[in-house]
Amino acid sequence: MNKSQIAEAYIHLxxxxxxxxxxxxxxxxxxxxxxxxxNIRKAADGWAYALRPEAVEKxxxxxxxxxxxxxxxxxxxxxxxxxxLHDLLCAIASGHQVQVKLSSQDEVLMGHLIVLLKxxxxxxxxxxxxGEKLNGIDYLIATGSNNSSRYFEYYFRNIPSLIRKNRTxxxxxxxxxxxxxxxxxxxxxxxxFGLGCRNITHLMLPxxxxxxxxxxxxxxxxxxxxxxxxxxxxxxxKSILLMNLTKHYDNGFMLFxxxxxxxxxxxxxxxxxxxxxxxxxxxxxDNKNQLQCVVSKMESIAGAVPFGKAQQPxxxxxxxxxxxxxxxxx
Numbered sequence: 001m002n003k004s005q006i007a008e009a010y011i012h013l014x015x016x017x018x019x020x021x022x023x024x025x026x027x028x029x030x031x032x033x034x035x036x037x038x039n040i041r042k043a044a045d046g047w048a049y050a051l052r053p054e055a056v057e058k059x060x061x062x063x064x065x066x067x068x069x070x071x072x073x074x075x076x077x078x079x080x081x082x083x084x085l086h087d088l089l090c091a092i093a094s095g096h097q098v099q100v101k102l103s104s105q106d107e108v109l110m111g112h113l114i115v116l117l118k119x120x121x122x123x124x125x126x127x128x129x130x131g132e133k134l135n136g137i138d139y140l141i142a143t144g145s146n147n148s149s150r151y152f153e154y155y156f157r158n159i160p161s162l163i164r165k166n167r168t169x170x171x172x173x174x175x176x177x178x179x180x181x182x183x184x185x186x187x188x189x190x191x192x193f194g195l196g197c198r199n200i201t202h203l204m205l206p207x208x209x210x211x212x213x214x215x216x217x218x219x220x221x222x223x224x225x226x227x228x229x230x231x232x233x234x235x236x237x238k239s240i241l242l243m244n245l246t247k248h249y250d251n252g253f254m255l256f257x258x259x260x261x262x263x264x265x266x267x268x269x270x271x272x273x274x275x276x277x278x279x280x281x282x283x284x285x286d287n288k289n290q291l292q293c294v295v296s297k298m299e300s301i302a303g304a305v306p307f308g309k310a311q312q313p314x315x316x317x318x319x320x321x322x323x324x325x326x327x328x329x330x
Contacts, residue, residue, distance in 0.1 A: 001123040003065040007056050009120035014051025016116050017044045028108040039192050043081035059315040063325045067095040073137035078105025080192040087141045094328040098128045162327050167197040168263050172204045172296040182217035184308020188295050190221040191311045193230050197292040198310045201264040203271035215251050225253035234267035262287050
């Protein structure tokens with residue numbers, strides 16, 4: 001197995017990932033009701049784009065491949081479809097052996113992809129194992145909640161570890177956004193029911209901004225409330241707000257509150273107004289350790305993601321801004 005074989009396998013995977021058998025789609029949904037067919041296909045389309053030939057070649061050209069007997073343990077999350085795939089691709093491309101603990105919420109889809117990868121790269125039959133325990137690993141990559149991260153940090157304290165905690169994303173508007181950009185912002189908020197770390201949970205708005213523009217842009221997601229798990233969250237948080245007489249806005253499927261908190265529960269969205277650009281920079285700086293990405297068209301925000309692109313990261317857009325390939329090489 002060498003770098004050119006890996007590149008060819010990844011490019012082919014980018015094509016195969018869009019051809020998911022019906023029984024896999026159905027079983028994945030039964031295992032995790034957040035994984036609707038539409039969401040699985042959305043994630044598959046995103047990965048097909050990320051694994052296009054020119055992107056794979058560009059990414060791997062900066063990666064160092066050296067086959068060895070080091071073992072990388074990966075503990076995967078299961079909040080959105082295929083969320084653990086990037087770590088797996090990094091570990092394979094690094095040349096290390098890989099042990100994977102799948103999320104109980106995403107065993108079907110990731111299991112399917114692992115079968116495809118082993119078919120493309122037969123050497124993985126002995127170099128990639130899936131199980132409940134990670135034994136004798138030299139590196140750890142783990143994604144979970146703030147609570148689970150404390151367990152990971154203690155249990156794997158004696159080996160180099162890359163442990164991710166809860167993160168979310170922010171959108172900053174300046175008032176000049178077009179309708180198309182606001183439609184894109186709706187995608188950044190509602191895709192995958194808002195469960196991803198790249199989903200927007202907080203908006204920073206200029207004082208002159210009219211919330212009505214957001215309501216109109218969000219209407220295309222009105223059917224989201226028909227999903228039973230999302231509806232239960234919506235009604236739960238709505239009941240709490242009403243009982244506590246908390247001021248909020250309700251568009252029939254999302255609850256809006258003016259508050260400075262970055263994180264917002266499912267079916268809710270926080271926002272606050274700013275007067276000066278310096279307030280934006282201060283808010284980003286204060287919350288940098290909890291931010292996955294910032295969506296904005298403001299040139300003053302370094303690394304800002306365009307509206308509608310939050311859920312379309314490239315292979316070199318590493319979670320938490322930490323280069324996994326460098327971690328595995330160091």
